[in-house]
Each structure stands twice: as C-alpha cells, then as structure tokens.
Amino acid sequence: MEDGKNEPGAADFYYGECEMRRHDKDGTSLAERALLTAYWALSGYGLRALRALGWLLGALTVTIAALMLWGLPAETPKPQFIGHWAGPDLALVDDAATPVNPSGPWRERLSTERFEKSLRVVINSVVFRSSGQDLTTTGTYIEMASRLTEPVLLGLAVLAVRSRVKR
Template sequence: MLKSTIGVRRPSPTAAPHTPEAGRPDPATDPATTPGPKEVAATYRQLRKALEDGENEPGAADFYYGEVEMRRLDRDISFGERLPSQVYWLVSGYSLRASRALAALGVAMALTVVLMTLWGLPNSTPNQTATGTMPSSGGRIHLVIDESDPVLSGPLGQRWTASRAKDTGHVVLNSVVFRSSHQALTTGTWIETFSRFSEPALLGLAALAHAAGSNTDQARPTAACRPAPAAPETTSCYTGTSRRD
C-alpha cells in the first residue's frame, strides 16, 4: 500500500546544546564566516531565477522581496544609492504590499488637503475685468480682458473652513486621476503639480501589488488532508512523496 507521511523530528529535551570546540570560532557568530547582505542577495537572486524558470511565481516573488531587502540593508552601499530602495520599500513594499501603497496614498492625499486649504486656495475666485476706450465717432471697440492674480490673506485659523476643504477635496481627487481641476491657486499650483505625479504613482503601485498578490494566492499550492486508509480515526496530509509499507 502506498502512503505519504510527513515526519517532524523534535529535539530531545535532554540533548546538550551545540557548543564550538575550544579555540575554534562559532560559525553562527563569527563575522568572518557569516554571509553579508551581498552574499545573501546573490543567493536570493539565484533562487529567484531558478523558481522563475520553473514558473513558480509565488516563490520567486518571495525571494525577490528578500533580494531587494538585502540591497537596502547593505551598509557598504552609499545612502544615496540606497535611498530609492528605502522609498520603494516604505511606500509599497517593493510593489508587493498593496495595503502599504494604499496607506501611503491616503497619507499623501490628506497632506495635500491640509496644505492646499491653508496655503493653496485664494480667498475668493479672481474676477475678470474688461478695460478699453469707446471712440466718439463710433466704430469698433477694443477691450482688454484681464484677470487679477489670486490673493490669499488672513490668519491660518480663518482659512480652515468647510467650503475651502470641499474645494480642496475636488482638487486632490482630480490629481489622483492625473487631471487638472482648473481651480485658481496661489502657491497651491506647485502642490497640485507634485500631487498630480506622486498620487497616481502610488495608486499604480497599489494596483500592481494587488495584482501580484492575487496571482500569488491563485498559484500557491495547498495540501489536501483526508483520513488515512489504514487508520480512519487519524488524518494525514498527502504530498508528492510516497513510500511503500
């Protein structure tokens, strides 16, 4: 009868802990024998490529995360070279953490609302004025239509109102989908420009991480457990390894 079993060997509670021989360094704590981030990243890279060749995308994604994480933690690389990895890890978990990307998007939108409400929106919408001269003998009238620059004044406490926050919300929502709100702004023009590039990027990272997570869940194998034929009272998990009794 063919039956698959999974055996787990537990250490004996009376077994003595392993200690290095006298005069010889412990490989687990010796810096000379402990692999550094570069060596670990190279190992993860080889494992990732092997799993990609075997079309094991979930496993390859896990080793990709570890590979980039080792490069981020490598102190031999300058901070300027590690900074993109730091930002990439913080805002999206290397495009593998959708919740982190959505949280970063929410923080960016909230910060944009605060900045635009306090310093971006003018006190009122600028009015257009037309100036010109009317000839006494009649004829064509030439008018010049001009729009005054938006002005923001007053203390900060008076700028935080519901109507201003509502207008700011429209500006921010349009920025997320990379659209211009055509709202008259003061210094908020620079804030809107930055948000129109950063917030759609965060939304794209969240979508990419969600797609990667969906593919991982669909492709991850599961073990089926059913009663063993020889002992109905017990259960055993059947895997691809079998032995003959």
C-alpha cells in the first residue's frame, strides 16, 4: 500500500495491525499491550489529530488551574541586592524572599492576573522550556510534570497532523 502511494489505505492497515496487537493476549506481553493502549488512547496510534490535541488542551487546562491554585506564590518576591564594601571590591548579595504558598479562598487565587502568569509559565514550559517565574515548591513540581508530559502530547499531535496532511 505504501509503495503504491496509497497512504490512506496503509494507515488503515497500520491502525488494524496495532489494534490486533493490543487485543492479543497470547502473543503480546502485558507491558506492550499497556503501551499500545496508552498510544491508542492519547492519539489513536498517531493517526487521530483531534484526540491528541484534545488531550494536550486538557493537560494545559489542568496545569494552568493547578498553578493558579497552588503553584504561584502569594506575592511576587522582589529581589533585594545588599552591597558589602570589602576593600577595592563591592560584593552584591541577592536577598530575595522565598516564595510563599498561597492561602485563602480559591476565589482569590483564581484571578485574571494569576491566570495570565500561569498561562505564561505553561506555554513557556511546553514550547520554550524556561519560564523564569518564581514558583512555590508545589509549582516547581507541577512545572516539571508539565515539561515531561505536554511536549510528548504536542509531539503526538504534530505526528497525527503530519500523517493527516500527508494523505
């Protein structure tokens, strides 16, 4: 099918082959079946663009909400530089406050300002890989998890769109 430039037909055969391997309990190991199930659920074996984009949008939404609620500090730490005169050299020490976890009702944490900061952190994490935003400890772990999962989902979406456009 691929040699005859029948890419839609080849994609159908590929989908069917993966489905048979996913449902084969005798010839396929449990780990391989689990991996195929995840691949099917996330992107339809790299052939379903909307499924992959839906998962990416859902992951972005969850990450933004988590950063708004627990990841951004209550107040933005302001760096303070303290200078020490030691002979001919001047030493500057950054004495910035440690980010403080937000507290209070959720309504106060779900503001447009915090949404904008969270959106910036998430987009930078997925696409550019550096946010530059001071985050709480929880926020740092949320950002690390998003740096691991969301680029994978973005890659699956690109793969699915590429295969769709190629046909």
